[in-house]
Amino acid sequence: MKSFGFLSFGHHSLDGKHGPLAGEALRQQIELARAADEIGVNGAYFRVHHFAPQGSSPMPILSAIAASTKNIEVGTGVIDLRYENPLYLAEEAAALDLIAEGRVALGVSRGSPEPAERGWEAFGYRGGQANGADMARQKFELFMAAVRGAGVARSAPLEEQYPALYRPGIPLPVFPQSPGLERRIWWGSGSHKTAEQAARDGVNLMSSTLVQESDGASFGEIQAEQIARYRAAWKEAGHGWTPRVSVSRTIFPLVAEEDRQLFGIRGEGEDQVGYLEGATKTTFGRTYAAEPDALVEQLKADPAIEAADTLLLTIPNPLGVDVNFRILKNFADYVAPALGWMPATEGPAEGRSVG
Template sequence: MKAFGFLSFGHYAIPGQQGPDARTVLRQALELARFADEFGVNGAYFRVHHFAPQGASPMPLLGAIAAVTKHIEVGTGVIDLRYENPLYLAEEAAALDLLANGRVALGVSRGSPEPAEQGWKAFGYQSEAPNGADMARSKFEILLAAVEGRGVARAAALDEQYPRMYQPGIALPVFPQSPGLRKRIWWGSGTRKTAEQAARDGVNLMSSTLVSESDGSSLGELQADQIARYRAAWKQAGHDWTPRVSVSRSIFPLVSDRDRQLFGLQATSSDEVGYLDGGNATFGRSYAAEPDVLIEQLKADPAIEAADTLMLTIPNTLGVEPNLAILRNFAEYVAPALGWIPATKGPVEGYPID
């Protein structure tokens, strides 16, 4: 493991529920990322869901984070392409990457089940497949073409152009373009098959806290095999650069009495198998232990050993201080033993935890 960051689902309360509202959660995410940036956490990533009180439109938040940080990677884990206009997404991502000086990790995928029945139709999109997989694939190919600067439209006749810029009929790309963004696109993969496809597509690999497969193996074993297949397919495809691979885990270092009170009961002894999106899925266990125990447990996880980036899923509704304690404890007591390379080092001004 060379890098670690936090992954937030952006849960918030709606009227009639207890808990922080959407405004509070967004502002807390901004503060958490700002403080995390100052002590070397490598990434701030946000899950995207629709028709649910969770993070849904990540670009405003990522732009705000980029504006108040210097080193931390800002990204998504992941954007559901079924709900997106791929050309507009390419424009947004490029603008964000330019503002962030190349710190964007654009995680995308077909998406997971949502509360709405084929909710993408309400956004104006249609698909042949019931789960929208065909549409997501098509949009992904368009997104890649747009980010690469390929032409995706044709120039109008000269007397119809304003301003007159192009020879009629030539292929036009979208703008802006951000050099290097193409190598910072990730595919969120839940199976071995889609991991291999991501390698052939030449994008980085995000593997989450679950895999849409179950054969009796642990999540770590399933993901390690997924990663091995991805890297083999990458080598076979002949790409001329080295991709990144991330996995996500729920990890709570228990350092203080408050840590034990808040997170001591979060630990689970094994993975779970459940039903998701029409089939069995393997859900990862949660880790909560003293740092020395955690180090040994995480070193025994073959997927963490195989990946270069670890995303810690956080209980975002608890607020800034408890989540910053998780990140600080992991950075100070656990991550160095796993090979962590901090994004930066230095004093933290206004640190909210004693």
Template sequence: MKAFGFLSFGHYAIGNQPGPDAGETLKQALELAQAADEIGVNGAYFRVHHFAPQGASPMPLLGAIAGSTKHIEVGTGVIDMRYENPLHFAEEAAALNLLADGRIALGVSRGSPEPARRGWEAFGYQAQQDSGADMARAKFERFLNAIDGYGVAEAAPAEEQYPRMYQPGTPLPVFPHSPGLRRNIWWGAGSHSTAEQAACDGVNLMSSTLVSEADGSTLGDIQAEQIARYRAAWAEAGHDWTPRVSVSRSVFPIVDDRSRELFGLQATGRDQIGSLGEGAPVTFGRTYAAEPDVLIEQLRADAAVMSADTLMLTVPNQMGVEVNLSILEAFAGHVAPALGWIPADRGPVEGYPIG
């Protein structure tokens, strides 16, 4: 592990529920990212969900963080392509990458189960499959073509152009263009096959918080196999750069009486197999909560954590900035160095742009 960051699901309270509302949650996310930047945390990443009181439409938040920090990478885990206009998304991604001097890691995927039935249709998009997987794939391919600078429209007849810039029929790309942006795009893979497809596509791998393989093996072992298959497929595809791989875990260092009171009972002894409502079983990861020396050994025994170069810590964002910053500080101070962590303010890690 060379880099670590935090992954926030962006939960907020609605109605008479206790907890921060949507505005407070966004401002707290900004404050946490700014504080994390000061202690060398490498990344601030945010889940994206629709029709739920969680984070959505992340670009304003990512832009605010990028504009008020120096080193920290900003990103998503993940944007649901079923809900996106791929060309508009390409424009936003390029603009953000330029503003952030390359400090972005945009995770995208088909998306996960949600409260709405075929919710993307309410956003104006039609899919052939109930899951929307076909549409998500087509949009992702169009998005990649757009960020790579290929023409995606055709210049109008000269008399219809304003301003008059192109020969009629010329293929037109979207603007702005950010060279090399594809190297900052990640596919959120929940299976071996989608990880291999990400390698063929030439994008980084963001291994999901759960995987569709459920044979009784640990999440770490399943993801380690997924990562190995991804890297083999990458080598076979012959891409000319080294990709990054991330995994996410819930990790709570117990360093004092307060952290013991808050998180001491959170630890789970093993991963779990369950369902997200789509029929097939999935494997969920365990929660790590222990003293630093125990956590170090546990994480060293997690094959996927040691195989990946980036670890995302899922944080309980509803508990506020101070509690979540204490988790990051404890991990940075007592656990991460033993796992090979390189803070963001000590220069770039190979394949890891920090601006």
């Protein structure tokens, strides 16, 4: 592991009795990102989930963090493309990347199961298969074309243009454009097949918090196989640059008695196997909670963590800034150095020694 960050699901309470309200939760996440930036944490990433009291509109919070920090990478894990206008998303992503001066790691994918039945249709996007995977794929291709500067519309007759800028009938890209942004897009993959496709597409790999394979191997072993297949497909595609790979884990270093009381029992579990969307057999990763020396050994034994260059710590954001900052600080002080951590340094993510 060469970099680590936190992944927040943005959980909030509807009544204020069981956690922060939405506004307070957002402000707390901005405050946590600022504090994390000061101790060299490499990234602040946010889950996107619609029709649930979680994070749903990432651009405002990512822009606020980018504008008020110096080094920390800002990103998503992941944006559900079924709910997006791909050209508008390309404009937003470029604007965010310019504000952040290249500190973006924007994860996108089909998205995860959700409370709403075909909820993307309520957003005005109709058609597609039952789970919208084909729609997400089409939108991804258009999104990447726009990010790469392709013409996605044609200029109007000169007398109809305002302002009159272009010769009639020429291809027009969206604006703004952010140089290098295409190398800061990640595909959130939950299977070997989609990981290999991400490699062919020329985007970074954000391995999911669950995997759609279950053959008796551990979660880490399945993810490591996914990463190996991704890198083999990347080499075969011959893109000419080195991509990044991230994995997510729930990790609690037990340093003080308060840590043990809050999280100690969580480290006793194992990987779980279940079913999503009625039929897909899925493997979910375990929670790690141990004293630092033991934690280092456990994490070194996780083959996916060893294979990836970026580790995202999923955090219990409803517990507030102080608790979550202590998780990050404990990890930075007592665990990450033994795993080869490189603290964030000033400058854009593109070109840093992170993979």
